[in-house]
Amino acid sequence: MSLLNFFQNDKEINDPFGAPGTGNSAFISSVTIIVILFSWWLATELELVRPLFLPSPGMVFAKFIKVSCFNHYWETLLLMIGSASEVASECEGFSENPLHQHILWSLYRVFTSFFLAVVTAIPIGIAMGMSRYARGVFDPPLEFYRPIPPLAYLPLTIIWFGIGDSGKIFLIFLACFAPMAISARAGVRSCSIEQIHAAYSMGASRAQVIWHVVLKAAMPEILTGIRIAIAFGWTTLVAAEMVAAKAGIGVMVLNAARFLATDIVFLGIIVIGLIALFFDALMRWAERILVPWKGYV
Amino acid sequence: MDSALKLKDICMVFSSSGGGPGTSVTALENVNLDFQPEEFIVALGASGCGKTTLLNLLAGFLQPTSGSITLHDNPVIGPGMDRGVVFQKHALFPWLNVIENIAFGLKLQGIDEKKRYAVAEANLNLVGLADFRTHPIYQLSGGMQQRVGLARALTCDPEILLMDEPLGALDAFTRETMQELILKVWKETRKIVFFITHSVEEALFMATKLIVMSPRPGRITHEYDLQFGERFLEDGNARQIKSDPDFIKVREEILSIIHGEEVDELEVQIR
Numbered sequence: 001m002s003l004l005n006f007f008q009n010d011k012e013i014n015d016p017f018g019a020p021g022t023g024n025s026a027f028i029s030s031v032t033i034i035v036i037l038f039s040w041w042l043a044t045e046l047e048l049v050r051p052l053f054l055p056s057p058g059m060v061f062a063k064f065i066k067v068s069c070f071n072h073y074w075e076t077l078l079l080m081i082g083s084a085s086e087v088a089s090e091c092e093g094f095s096e097n098p099l100h101q102h103i104l105w106s107l108y109r110v111f112t113s114f115f116l117a118v119v120t121a122i123p124i125g126i127a128m129g130m131s132r133y134a135r136g137v138f139d140p141p142l143e144f145y146r147p148i149p150p151l152a153y154l155p156l157t158i159i160w161f162g163i164g165d166s167g168k169i170f171l172i173f174l175a176c177f178a179p180m181a182i183s184a185r186a187g188v189r190s191c192s193i194e195q196i197h198a199a200y201s202m203g204a205s206r207a208q209v210i211w212h213v214v215l216k217a218a219m220p221e222i223l224t225g226i227r228i229a230i231a232f233g234w235t236t237l238v239a240a241e242m243v244a245a246k247a248g249i250g251v252m253v254l255n256a257a258r259f260l261a262t263d264i265v266f267l268g269i270i271v272i273g274l275i276a277l278f279f280d281a282l283m284r285w286a287e288r289i290l291v292p293w294k295g296y297v
Numbered sequence: 298m299d300s301a302l303k304l305k306d307i308c309m310v311f312s313s314s315g316g317g318p319g320t321s322v323t324a325l326e327n328v329n330l331d332f333q334p335e336e337f338i339v340a341l342g343a344s345g346c347g348k349t350t351l352l353n354l355l356a357g358f359l360q361p362t363s364g365s366i367t368l369h370d371n372p373v374i375g376p377g378m379d380r381g382v383v384f385q386k387h388a389l390f391p392w393l394n395v396i397e398n399i400a401f402g403l404k405l406q407g408i409d410e411k412k413r414y415a416v417a418e419a420n421l422n423l424v425g426l427a428d429f430r431t432h433p434i435y436q437l438s439g440g441m442q443q444r445v446g447l448a449r450a451l452t453c454d455p456e457i458l459l460m461d462e463p464l465g466a467l468d469a470f471t472r473e474t475m476q477e478l479i480l481k482v483w484k485e486t487r488k489i490v491f492f493i494t495h496s497v498e499e500a501l502f503m504a505t506k507l508i509v510m511s512p513r514p515g516r517i518t519h520e521y522d523l524q525f526g527e528r529f530l531e532d533g534n535a536r537q538i539k540s541d542p543d544f545i546k547v548r549e550e551i552l553s554i555i556h557g558e559e560v561d562e563l564e565v566q567i568r
Contacts, residue, residue: 192386194385194386194388195389197356197376197384198449199405200375201356201376201455202378202452202453203377203402203453204405205405212390217392293392
């Protein structure tokens with residue numbers, strides 16, 4: 001089968017004529033990724049760009065081995081199972097920490113903020129959808145702060161919370177809060193009035209209607225909000241770690257930029273991207289399990 | 298015979314939020330209607346004649362501006378299990394499968410799983426969907442979804458079944474099958490049915506009592522006592538009944554009433 005055939009035949013037989021954007025795109029995405037990596041490699045191999053601006057994939061990978069202390073941990077492992085007698089390599093890391101420490105600190109900050117946002121934003125969003133009082137109270141502050149870039153109120157969080165972790169967590173929390181609250185609020189409106197009427201006709205109390213109908217119908221939107229929020233969390237991470245953080249992927253990238261260590265900047269960006277991608281995939285999987293009816297009514 | 302459900306001098310006026318003169322709409326004016334046990338009442342009329350408003354009043358989703366609705370002499374003040382509703386769009390819960398949807402009302406009452414599934418199962422068989430017990434409802438066809446909706450409404454064992462154009466969104470073939478199914482279910486369960494439709498043929502075929510409604514203000518203009526549905530249940534040939542000269546005669550009579558109203562309406566608008 002030629003490549004042309006692939007592009008013509010990949011449409012599902014059941015797809016309606018003229019339906020836009022149908023068919024599987026996984027193969028095309030793989031090609032895109034390979035093309036990007038290859039162009040990157042080729043540009044550095046032919047020395048079209050100086051390594052200061054664009055380090056080669058090999059350089060970034062070498063930095064990954066170095067910063068993650070791969071050799072050190074590998075030898076430690078060998079020592080533990082008795083196939084080596086000593087650990088020869090030092091653990092250098094970067095900014096006084098090996099890569100996994102940076103990752104763990106960032107994960108800690110992002111997920112603490114994220115879970116704080118889940119337990120506050122979703123109930124508040126639901127309340128906003130359910131009651132005009134809650135909407136009246138929470139709507140002005142939410143709509144006011146939502147479009148402000150986190151960098152703008154970063155100084156405030158330092159003034160309020162100092163340079164410890166609480167300010168960073170607060171900053172990421174604010175970034176996660178708005179999308180979750182807004183989607184939970186919108187989600188409350190997802191069930192049709194007929195579904196609510198049907199429940200009342202079957203003897204449901206108001207509480208039962210809220211629990212068994214309104215909240216269930218809101219689930220797809222709430223999960224979408226969670227997915228958007230966690231991406232926002234990663235977006236805000238570097239800003240949050242700009243001030244006085246000792247470890248974290250954001251710190252790593254910022255320090256590397258200070259020393260023009262472009263390869264480590266690349267490494268940090270790739271690590272953040274991969275982690276975010278992983279959690280997004282996890283959320284998509286959770287959506288398929290939890291709300292299989294999404295998109296059908 | 299004692300009437301189970303009684304509507305007395307019902308008026309329903311919707312006033313828009315502006316509140317100025319001429320902004321209120323009289324959806325129903327002086328509607329009187331008695332529901333006798335085992336009656337199959339069909340409301341027929343053009344859009345805007347207040348059919349759905351009438352159903353919403355009976356279901357308790359609306360309260361009348363004036364007049365009274367009583368069920369065995371108790372005023373109807375809200376929705377309740379004694380009146381089951383089947384909607385035009387299925388209004389099922391996509392997060393539950395077929396049997397869970399049907400058993401939903403019993404679950405709310407705290408009836409244990411075994412018992413509620415037994416009742417649900419019986420109703421599932423009644424509507425002929427036994428093979429689709431654990432299917433997700435979004436994988437069912439429109440006709441099947443309406444069958445689940447019917448089984449769900451029956452599960453709380455209501456005295457009255459309110460059906461708001463339940464077959465309006467179905468294709469003609471499915472529609473005829475569903476008409477026959479609903480008649481059979483009605484015969485089996487002996488519920489009072491209130492059924493709304495746009496289709497004159499459907500109305501004639503199913504009703505024991507047909508009320509023709511006309512718009513602006515919504516009111517009942519004609520009432521017919523019919524027995525085509527009961528004849529079908531006796532001899533089982535729907536097409537023969539629908540092509541019967543008696544059937545065609547009433548059909549044309551009602552069509553000319555509705556058409557006549559539309560012509561009057563048009564003349565008013567042109568003037």
